[in-house]
Amino acid sequence: MKIMEIAIKDLTRSFRSLFAVGMTIVAPLLLIGLIFLAFGGAFNGASDLPAISVGIYNADILTDTSILVEPLGANIRSMFVDESVQSWITATDFSSEMSLRSALDRREIGVAILIPVDFSERFLAGNRDTQVLILSDHTLTIAPQVAQNMVTAMLDGVSGGGIAIETILERQKIQGVQPGPEQITSLIDRYSAWYRDFQRDLFHNPESAALMMVAPTGETSSENPIQQMLGLMMAGQMVFFAFFTGAYSMMSILEENEEGTLARMFTLPMSRTTILTGKFLAVFLMLVVQGIVLLIAAHFIFNIQWGDPKMIVLALLGQVVAAAGLGVLLISFVKTSRQAGPVMGGVLTALGMLGGLFTANMNMPEAFNRLAAFTPQGWVVRGWKIVLSGQPASDLLLPLLVMLVIGVVMFVIGAFRFQRRFA
Amino acid sequence: MNAIEVKNLKKSFGSFQAVKGVDIIAQQGEILSLLGPNGAGKSTTISMLSGLIAPSDGDAFIMGYSVTDQPKSAKEKLGVVPQDIALYPDLSARENLLFWGKMYDLRGSDLKQRVDEVLEMIGLTERQKDRVGKFSGGMKRRVNIAAALMHKPDVVIMDEPTVGIDPQSRRHILDNVKELNRQGMTVLYTTHYMEEAAELSDHIAIMDQGKIIAFGTHDELIKMVGEQTRIDLTFNAEVEAIIPAWKEIEGVSGIDASDGKVTALVDDSNQALPRLLEVAAQGGVRILSVDIKEPNLESVFLHLTGRALRD
Numbered sequence: 001m002k003i004m005e006i007a008i009k010d011l012t013r014s015f016r017s018l019f020a021v022g023m024t025i026v027a028p029l030l031l032i033g034l035i036f037l038a039f040g041g042a043f044n045g046a047s048d049l050p051a052i053s054v055g056i057y058n059a060d061i062l063t064d065t066s067i068l069v070e071p072l073g074a075n076i077r078s079m080f081v082d083e084s085v086q087s088w089i090t091a092t093d094f095s096s097e098m099s100l101r102s103a104l105d106r107r108e109i110g111v112a113i114l115i116p117v118d119f120s121e122r123f124l125a126g127n128r129d130t131q132v133l134i135l136s137d138h139t140l141t142i143a144p145q146v147a148q149n150m151v152t153a154m155l156d157g158v159s160g161g162g163i164a165i166e167t168i169l170e171r172q173k174i175q176g177v178q179p180g181p182e183q184i185t186s187l188i189d190r191y192s193a194w195y196r197d198f199q200r201d202l203f204h205n206p207e208s209a210a211l212m213m214v215a216p217t218g219e220t221s222s223e224n225p226i227q228q229m230l231g232l233m234m235a236g237q238m239v240f241f242a243f244f245t246g247a248y249s250m251m252s253i254l255e256e257n258e259e260g261t262l263a264r265m266f267t268l269p270m271s272r273t274t275i276l277t278g279k280f281l282a283v284f285l286m287l288v289v290q291g292i293v294l295l296i297a298a299h300f301i302f303n304i305q306w307g308d309p310k311m312i313v314l315a316l317l318g319q320v321v322a323a324a325g326l327g328v329l330l331i332s333f334v335k336t337s338r339q340a341g342p343v344m345g346g347v348l349t350a351l352g353m354l355g356g357l358f359t360a361n362m363n364m365p366e367a368f369n370r371l372a373a374f375t376p377q378g379w380v381v382r383g384w385k386i387v388l389s390g391q392p393a394s395d396l397l398l399p400l401l402v403m404l405v406i407g408v409v410m411f412v413i414g415a416f417r418f419q420r421r422f423a
Numbered sequence: 424m425n426a427i428e429v430k431n432l433k434k435s436f437g438s439f440q441a442v443k444g445v446d447i448i449a450q451q452g453e454i455l456s457l458l459g460p461n462g463a464g465k466s467t468t469i470s471m472l473s474g475l476i477a478p479s480d481g482d483a484f485i486m487g488y489s490v491t492d493q494p495k496s497a498k499e500k501l502g503v504v505p506q507d508i509a510l511y512p513d514l515s516a517r518e519n520l521l522f523w524g525k526m527y528d529l530r531g532s533d534l535k536q537r538v539d540e541v542l543e544m545i546g547l548t549e550r551q552k553d554r555v556g557k558f559s560g561g562m563k564r565r566v567n568i569a570a571a572l573m574h575k576p577d578v579v580i581m582d583e584p585t586v587g588i589d590p591q592s593r594r595h596i597l598d599n600v601k602e603l604n605r606q607g608m609t610v611l612y613t614t615h616y617m618e619e620a621a622e623l624s625d626h627i628a629i630m631d632q633g634k635i636i637a638f639g640t641h642d643e644l645i646k647m648v649g650e651q652t653r654i655d656l657t658f659n660a661e662v663e664a665i666i667p668a669w670k671e672i673e674g675v676s677g678i679d680a681s682d683g684k685v686t687a688l689v690d691d692s693n694q695a696l697p698r699l700l701e702v703a704a705q706g707g708v709r710i711l712s713v714d715i716k717e718p719n720l721e722s723v724f725l726h727l728t729g730r731a732l733r734d
Contacts, residue, residue, distance in 0.1 A: 013513050259509065260505055261509045267473040267501070267505075269498035
């Protein structure tokens with residue numbers, strides 16, 4: 001009972017401190033809020049980018065002798081008018097190059113795609129002079145890049161297809177088989193159909209694509225990439241501030257030592273273990289409260305879909321144990337609350353960076369990921385990535401186990417040091 | 424039964440012996456003052472009594488319970504008022520008292536009633552909802568005392584509770600101590616203000632350099648000085664060089680000097696004063712003031728140690 005009373009008193013004091021509330025709850029939400037607003041987020045959760053307005057003039061036609069069934073220009077155009085991209089690309093056909101350029105000048109469109117007359121034939125013939133011209137409003141940055149990437153991906157696929165067909169023909173030639181024109185046309189058609197489906201799946205249905213995306217592929221996150229990015233960033237910030245909160249809460253033992261209230265408690269009819277346990281419990285409770293508040297707030301404010309509730313509980317448990325353990329251990333090495341500030345700031349920021357908390361939404365080099373495995377923060381954020389991506393619970397077991405073991409070991413060492421200091 | 428019994432209590436910090444075998448007895452219901460200059464070992468002694476630090480040797484008993492072998496039972500009988508304010512500044516006076524009451528296992532209506540009683544006693548009922556951090560030094564001192572009284576202890580240890588506060592708050596605290604005593608509590612009161620010790624105490628233990636150098640009632644201690652008179656002199660310059668000459672004067676039994684102020688303990692002020700002034704004149708210093716006083720605890724300390732008990 002006394003343990004709980006000590007913990008409740010510590011929590012009361014923490015929540016009366018503007019600094020503590022700011023660093024525990026407000027700062028992480030504020031940081032993500034700024035990013036959310038920067039991406040045009042709205043409080044109803046519809047935080048999509050504004051649609052890209054694309055104009056297309058396709059002059060590409062096939063000659064009578066072409067081996068293609070459909071010109072490449074038509075394939076390029078179909079990518080931009082496909083119904084699967086209509087939520088973020090608005091494509092308009094133009095009848096002439098002049099009308100296309102005029103529309104761009106009047107800013108009726110953001111990106112103009114100009115496909116020349118004999119593009120298919122010249123491209124397949126390996127003519128390097130031929131090109132799809134992409135013009136854009138000079139104030140735009142993302143939209144032209146998106147259009148360029150889509151066209152490049154399409155043409156890379158065609159080139160790849162050409163190489164594949166040449167390889168097949170060479171192989172058949174070695175085997176003494178001479179394919180007829182129908183066979184070649186059939187191969188091209190099959191490849192074109194496969195590549196079109198592949199591209200479509202890769203963009204819009206990645207779980208069924210032959211090439212699996214490594215980035216989070218959960219049902220919800222794949223529907224909204226900004227939400228997915230915000231989720232990862234929020235997880236990174238939540239973990240960073242959780243570790244800060246763990247250390248800050250434990251710092252109250254140094255403050256009580258300086259205020260004289262710890263000594264006063266030692267004159268009471270209870271053991272020092274009871275007093276220290278109360279202080280430790282306060283750290284755990286503070287971390288639990290912080291985690292729950294941030295998870296709920298991020299869900300309702302930024303529409304972040306955290307995933308399976310059971311997985312969330314497990315990840316939060318790991319986070320609380322790891323953050324409390326490091327907090328207790330870190331503060332056990334510090335003598336005064338004045339020392340604690342710089343030590344906490346320095347150590348936790350360094351570990352946070354190494355743990356990948358500030359790059360949670362980026363694909364980092366493998367060496368960096370290996371380095372993150374040496375920090376508790378790295379394992380905690382790894383756990384949240386698994387939860388956010390909707391992976392099965394079995395994937396979370398290893399990170400959770402590591403979090404718990406690291407947390408408990410650090411906690412035991414820290415608690416032992418405190419026991420010895422105040423014995 | 425003795426409320427407090429201290430037997431050959433010792434404490435060393437490395438090679439430094441802060442308390443060198445202290446023996447004290449306080450009867451139930453009395454106020455015992457522990458008087459001594461700063462650094463005499465008073466706070467170390469009461470830190471051992473209150474279970475904050477372990478004795479190097481010896482033992483102490485609170486209401487018969489050993490502080491080393493039965494610390495929990497001893498602490499249940501004890502309320503400790505630390506020298507520094509030991510409260511939570513961001514909690515209100517009432518919240519502070521509720522917390523400390525809970526730490527003494529008080530709960531529910533008993534707790535609330537007790538908080539009301541102690542707030543009434545320290546005169547802060549009206550300010551109970553204000554945060555302690557906003558209080559004046561005197562008000563904080565009063566809450567500091569109240570927190571130690573939540574469980575109605577048999578013995579209260581107060582470590583210099585009036586340091587650095589205004590006269591009005593000091594008066595209030597001294598009255599509180601007397602009231603507690605009237606309610607039957609035994610009080611161990613440490614101070615270096617001899618006036619407080621003289622006003623409050625049934626017995627006084629004078630401590631210096633880790634030892635009890637005198638113990639008795641106020642009158643018993645004054646008698647140790649005999650019929651001697653204390654003379655306070657102020658000069659216009661440092662007088663350290665003249666002290667040996669003053670000590671040679673017949674009838675001067677103790678002398679202490681610093682910053683041009685001199686305290687002398689003499690058998691007969693009529694005979695000694697002219698000689699003191701004569702020696703001062705020969706030493707080249709000019710007298711600024713003379714004050715002749717009846718013997719008091721200051722005189723006792725001077726008599727016993729040859730030094731003044733200064734604030």
